[in-house]
Amino acid sequence: MLIDAHAHLDDEAFDGDRESVMKKIREKGMIVINAGSNIETSKFSVELSQKHDFIYACVGIHPHEAAKAGQNYLETLKQLAEYERVLAIGEIGLDYHYDFCDREIQKKVFAEQLELAKELGLPVVVHDREAHRDTLEILQKSGVKKGLMHCYSASLEMAEEFMKIGFYFSFGGTITFKNASRPKQAASKLPLDKILLETDCPYLSPEPRRGKRNDPTEIETIASALAKLRGVSIEEIERATASNVRNLFGRLTLTGGRNR
Numbered sequence: 001m002l003i004d005a006h007a008h009l010d011d012e013a014f015d016g017d018r019e020s021v022m023k024k025i026r027e028k029g030m031i032v033i034n035a036g037s038n039i040e041t042s043k044f045s046v047e048l049s050q051k052h053d054f055i056y057a058c059v060g061i062h063p064h065e066a067a068k069a070g071q072n073y074l075e076t077l078k079q080l081a082e083y084e085r086v087l088a089i090g091e092i093g094l095d096y097h098y099d100f101c102d103r104e105i106q107k108k109v110f111a112e113q114l115e116l117a118k119e120l121g122l123p124v125v126v127h128d129r130e131a132h133r134d135t136l137e138i139l140q141k142s143g144v145k146k147g148l149m150h151c152y153s154a155s156l157e158m159a160e161e162f163m164k165i166g167f168y169f170s171f172g173g174t175i176t177f178k179n180a181s182r183p184k185q186a187a188s189k190l191p192l193d194k195i196l197l198e199t200d201c202p203y204l205s206p207e208p209r210r211g212k213r214n215d216p217t218e219i220e221t222i223a224s225a226l227a228k229l230r231g232v233s234i235e236e237i238e239r240a241t242a243s244n245v246r247n248l249f250g251r252l253t254l255t256g257g258r259n260r
């Protein structure tokens with residue numbers, strides 16, 4: 001079974017035709033884990049998971065949104081996490097590429113949500129863009145034991161450190177880009193039992209559709225790119241990544257999707 005471990009089907013890019021995209025996903029027999037970026041999209045993510053048996057949700061505040069988190073955001077996230085189809089707190093983390101939000105606020109909101117994940121015994125889904133050192137340091141201090149570095153872009157050496165904490169890594173469209181040597185290196189060298197597939201749609205469409213709207217069915221292109229990088233069959237990638245998703249997200253029951 002192919003699983004898109006990180007998607008944003010709540011994004012306005014899908015407002016015009018979300019139901020037809022959902023139909024396409026259902027027909028493929030896939031599972032999609034949809035990540036919230038703020039309170040509103042976290043709620044929407046939970047709604048999608050209630051409506052479709054092939055969607056699971058994550059709830060969290062993205063670093064871009066950290067300054068707008070609001071007074072009671074932790075309480076709201078806690079309530080949302082009570083839904084059993086919520087698998088993790090995410091996406092959370094640090095983004096020093098865009099710096100849309102003051103770094104100190106990013107760090108504070110990241111650490112607070114890690115604390116919440118620890119309290120709830122849930123894994124986390126982490127966004128780290130050009131903030132590898134601080135991300136690692138905050139995770140090491142947090143006491144969180146399991147999580148996913150989504151769209152992993154740091155070095156193999158740092159991956160060793162993230163693995164010591166208990167982290168997995170997901171790869172998406174970037175492993176099909178010509179100039180993306182780091183993600184390609186990590187995707188080809190990391191242990192296969194630590195790797196997940198993601199689209200991060202509507203962003204990061206794989207080649208040859210780079211720049212166009214991405215959607216979860218592109219996971220097939222990404223799976224085949226990963227198979228090629230590692231010199232194994234797509235079936236092996238499919239089997240390994242599905243089992244990794246199960247190991248990482250304890251709440252996932254895989255009742256949705258077609259069994260194969």
Ligand SMILES: [Zn+2]
Binds near residue numbers: 091
């Ligand atoms: Zn992200």
Ligand SMILES: [Zn+2]
Binds near residue numbers: 007008035200
């Ligand atoms: Zn994302």
